[in-house]
Amino acid sequence: MCVGVPMQVIAIDGDQAMTEVDGVKREANLMLLDQEVQVGDYVIIHAGFAISRLDEAEAKETLALMREVFTPEDMV
Amino acid sequence: MNFLDQFRDREVVQGLARRIAALTRGRSKPLVFMEVCGTHTMAIYQFGLRSLLPAEVRLISGPGCPVCVTPNGYLDRAVALSRLPGLIIATFGDMLRVPGSSSSLMLERARGADIRVVYSPLDAVRIAADNPGKRVVFLGVGFETTAPTIAGSILTAKARGLGNYFVLASHKTMPQPMAILSADPELSVDGYICPAHVSAIIGANAYRPLCEQYRVPCVVTGFEPADVMQGVEMLVRQAVSGESKVEIQYSRVVRWEGNAKAQSIIAEVFTPIDAHWRGIGVLPGSGLGIAEAYRAFDAQCAIPVAVEELKEHTGCLCGEILKGKISPFDCPLFGKSCTPESPVGACMVSSEGTCAAAYKYS
Amino acid sequence: MENDLILLGHGSGGKLSHQLLDSLIIPALSSTLPAGQNDAALLEVSGARLAFTTDSYVVDPIFFPGGNIGDLAVNGTVNDLAMMGARPLFLSVGLILEEGFSQADLSRILASMRSAADAAGIAIVTGDTKVVPKGKADRIFINTSGIGVLEHGLRIDGAAGRVGDKVIVNGSIGDHGIAVLSAREGLEIDSGIKSDSAALNGLVGELLALGTGLHALRDPTRGGVATTLKEIALQSGVTIMLHEESLPVNAGVRGVCAILGLDPLYVANEGKLLALVAPERAEEALEIMRRHPLGAGAAVIGELVENSAGRVMMETSVGGVRGVEMLAGEQLPRIC
Known part of the structure; x- marks a missing residue:
């Protein structure tokens, strides 16, 4: 059910924002967000609504864990 | 970072696959994990x-x-x-x-x-x-x-x-x-x-x-x-x-x-x-x-x-499939009277449904 | 469940369309001549080998980025002839107009039909116009039929694929379907994608230089690349292995597909062809395509790996393997 795409906020007008992915633009509604969003931020868009802001620091940490070299101690 | 390509990287995925293989090598009984969300099923x-x-x-x-x-x-x-x-x-x-x-x-x-x-x-x-x-x-x-x-x-x-x-x-x-x-x-x-x-x-x-x-x-x-x-x-x-x-x-x-x-x-x-x-x-x-x-x-x-008066379809094993007890291939209707073009049960209806995904991709 | 009604999905080019053809249309209408399952019928008349095809065009909206229903109606039929390796000669045009349709719009559509026909080198030689009461048609429907001539002795056929053949596409996939979808009222998506609507007979003319190395040609229109390749796999009795990483997909198509939950493999094309080429001629085929304006983005996207009942598999972008089926029903925006 929960097709959701990370889209970048390129303009904000009250509760309405213009968001973009791969050069494709679509209006999205921000009324469900409990986080401050600024132009340049990425949000998950589901059914025309932003439901969450993406946290870049967390994303980098996740990627670092994914890329971590596998050490013999990991072989439980 | 666009938060998409980084998480679709071939090397990263393959590296994780090797880690999972190393962690589970030699187990006598497989580990069974359930993805409860249909979007995971699709992915x-x-x-x-x-x-x-x-x-x-x-x-x-x-x-x-x-x-x-x-x-x-x-x-x-x-x-x-x-x-x-x-x-x-x-x-x-x-x-x-x-x-x-x-x-x-x-x-x-x-x-x-x-x-x-x-x-x-x-x-x-x-x-x-x-x-x-x-x-x-x-x-x-x-x-x-x-x-x-x-x-x-x-x-x-x-x-x-x-x-x-x-x-x-x-x-x-x-x-x-x-x-x-x-x-x-x-x-x-x-x-x-x-x-x-x-x-x-x-x-x-x-x-x-x-x-x-x-x-x-x-x-x-x-x-x-x-x-x-x-x-x-x-x-x-x-x-x-x-x-x-x-x-x-x-x-x-x-x-x-x-x-x-x-x-x-x-x-x-x-x-x-x-x-x-x-x-x-x-x-x-x-x-x-x-x-x-x-x-x-x-x-x-x-x-x-x-x-109209409610009629339930008979013979459909959706319930068992939804619960993960049997696979779509175990259902007698699967691929016969129940297909994506003419679905009987719920699992065939959505393209994310367990049966539709199994029918389409395997 | 009632099965009598024709559903929109019966016109999607996918599995429902095949079922309608096989269960109703072909049994009722096919003559004693072998039917064949290609884009046009092959006919021998007084020693000449002719290709004959017909297609009806209904599209909403009728004007979309990169074209309109008029050039689509010419290019689509020209392409069906070209996929047989035929040189398109003559075209008929049937117009069904809804009462109240704008003459200015009609004039624009006719002008683009004219220039598409001139570009493809096909002569519009006969036609017909009907007007139906308001509400009995959606503005304009166009039928075109085309005749072409085969000037070579090659067998270019969806059933002629052999294990080892390479699958080559002449450029990015999914542009037409996404351009039309984004222009449709209600979705409010700005994709910047233009339809790829184009006549492919010039490019096919160049590809004929491959001689017997060219086994099959098919334009992946409705139902997209996935449905067309599945048809070829079934016709040739082979398994086709696709490589997702090699599939040319424009960013905008990828973006719209991500938002609406669609798969570019199932989205329509109107200026693309899939060629099955003997492996030793594949490099040459790529060069021919890339020299042509309609083949600059050509790529080898897969190969025929083994004889089978007809399967399409895909090595995914992350190295997994999965099956690829025909489009079932309509391709609907998937939010849930």
């Missing part, structure tokens, strides 16, 4: 992730498609509404093919009903504003990810003073069926791949009671292929070390407490109700109905219509 098929996992890890699909679990009775009411003159049904695309007792919205559209596929419930509000002489009923299905968007559409219609916008609500909530599944002694699951965007709304804390009561590992996992592989790796690590805790793999989106604003909007517009899950039955407190204060927008109350 796993679409990226061919099963073929990257060792034989020691088995992924099974749970009840995670809200279209799948929408019961016949709901469809019958939607069909009845669509036959009323001057009424427009607005819906997400997947609902069109869902069979009711004797019809479907696709058939009703062929008979002349005004049924419009929209991308957002706000598009349905706009249709209502553009057609003041008609009534517009949006089919409100979905889990906690979608429920706040429907609630948002009702608040928007109210703010705009629209008296012709209605929602036929059949929202479901996620943790309850997971608890029911966990309590089933026949079902043996070594961990849950918990939904990504449902959890963005409800927060990872929602899985704690379940995790503690049934001692089952829970990892809130993203929908990109590297996310799924890392979620599986985290479940494997918990399982092999005998731990059971809630972890968040999808930390770039999901927080422990979830999205407070979306939760409050759900609480404002909806009220918890017992809900009928196709194939599973009635689960107490597992649905969302429209709250008293918003009755004027509730199609069920505001638009009386005679609904």
Whole structure:
């Protein structure tokens, strides 16, 4: 059910924002967000609504864990 | 960073696959993990992730498609509404093919009903504003990810003073069926791949009671292929070390407490109700109905219509499949009388459904 | 469940369309001549080998980025002839107009039909016009039929694929379907994608230089690359292995597909062809395509790996393997 795409906020007008992915633009509604969003931020868009802001620091940490070299101690 | 390509990186995914293989090598009994969300089911098929996992890890699909679990009775009411003159049904695309007792919205559209596929419930509000002489009923299905968007559409219609916008609500909530599944002694699951965007709304804390009561590992996992592989790796690590805790793999989106604003909007517009899950039955407190204060927008109350007598399809093993007890190939209807073009059961209806995905990609 | 009604999905080019053809249309209408399952019928008349095809065009909206229903109606039929390796000669045009349709719009559509025909080198030689009462048609429907001549002795046939053949596409996939979808009222998506609508007979003319190395040509229109390759796999009795990383997909198509939950493999094309080419000639085929303006983005996207009942598999972008099926029903925006 929960097709959701990370889209970048390129303009904000009250509760309405213009968001973009791969050069494709679509209006999205921000009324469900409990986080401050600024132009340049990425949000998950589901059914025309932003439901969450993406946290870049967390994303980098996740990627670092994914890329971590596998050490013999990991072989439980 | 566009938050997409980085999590679809071939080397990263393959590296995670090697780690999972190393962690599980030589196990006599495979570890069984259930992805409860249909979008995970789709991602796993679409990226061919099963073929990257060792034989020691088995992924099974749970009840995670809200279209799948929408019961016949709901469809019958939607069909009845669509036959009323001057009424427009607005819906997400997947609902069109869902069979009711004797019809479907696709058939009703062929008979002349005004049924419009929209991308957002706000598009349905706009249709209502553009057609003041008609009534517009949006089919409100979905889990906690979608429920706040429907609630948002009702608040928007109210703010705009629209008296012709209605929602036929059949929202479901996620943790309850997971608890029911966990309590089933026949079902043996070594961990849950918990939904990504449902959890963005409800927060990872929602899985704690379940995790503690049934001692089952829970990892809130993203929908990109590297996310799924890392979620599986985290479940494997918990399982092999005998731990059971809630972890968040999808930390770039999901927080422990979830999205407070979306939760409050759900609480404002909806009220918890017992809900009928196709194939599973009635689960107490597992649905969302429209709250008293918003009755004027509730199609069920505001638009009386005679609904045909409920008929359930026989021979369909959706319930067992949804519970992950059997695979689609074990169902006698699968690929014969039940296909994506002519679905009998819910699992074949949605392209995310367990059976549709199995039919399409294997 | 009632099965009598024609559904929109019966016109999607996918599995439902095949069922309608096989269960109703072909049994009722096919003559004693072998039917064949290609884009045009092959006919021998007084020693000449002719290709004959017909197609009807219904599109909403009728004007979209990169074209309109007029050039689509010419290019589509020209392409069906070209996929047989035929040189397109003559075209008929049947117009069905809804009462109240704008003459200015009609004039624009006719002008683009004219320039598409001139560009493809096909002569519009006969036609017909009907007007139906308001509401009995959606503005304008166009039928075109085309005749072409085969000036070579090659067998270019969806059933002629052999294990080892390479699958080559002449450029990015999914542009037409996404351009039309984004322009449709209600979705409000700005994709910047233009339809790829184009006549492919010039490019095919160049590819004929491959001689017997060219085994099959097919334009992946409705149902997209996935459905077309599945048809070829069934016709040739082979398994086709696709490589997702090699599939040329424009960013905008990828973006719209991500938002609406669609798969570019199932989205329509109107200026693309899939060629099955013997492996030793594949490099040459790529060079021929890349020299042509309509083949600059050509790529090898897969190969025929073994004889089978007809399967399509795909090595995914992350190295997994999965099956690929025909489009079932309509391709609907998938939010849930």
